Amino acid sequence: MKALFAGSFDPFTIGHFSIVRRSLAIFDSVVVAIGYNEHKPGMWSTEQRVEAISRLFHDEKRVEVFSYTGLTVDFARECHADALLRGVRTVADFEYERTLADTNRAICGIESVLLFSLPELSFISSSMVRELIHNGYDASKYIAGDFKTP
16 A cells, blocks of 8 residues: 655654654555645745655655645545555644545545654644744754755
8 A cells, every 4th residue: 555645844854754654564655745835935945855855765665755736635646645644743733634634535535544743753843843943943853854954
C-alpha cells in the first residue's frame, strides 16, 4: 500500500520526519507531497523544500518526494496512493483532520490514516519554527534535514 503525506512542509520538521519513518512500518511506500498554494508564499521555495526533503530520504527507496498544485485528492489519484497519511499533535489537529478526512472520503473515497505525534515532538510545528527564525532564534534542532535559513 502507498500513502500520500501532503503538506506545505515549510520547513519539514523533526515531527514530519518521525511521521514518515514510523509510517514505513505500515505502508510499503510513502509519497511526501509539497503542496503549492499561490496565496500562501513560503519561507522556503517549493523547489528548496523538494530538494531538502529528497536529500533527507536519499537512502530510503520507499520514500518519494514531489510537489503539486490543486486538490490533494487529485494528486493522490495521480500518484496511485491508497491512503492519505496525516500527523496529529493535538485535539484541535484531530478535529481538523477528521473534517478533512470526511471531505476527502466524500470527494473520492480515499481513506485517511492518522498517526499521532510522539509526545516529545507534539509542540513542534512549521509555523512555530518559522516564528522562532523570524525572531532571530536558532530553530535548527526542530528542522529535519538541511534547510538553510533564508
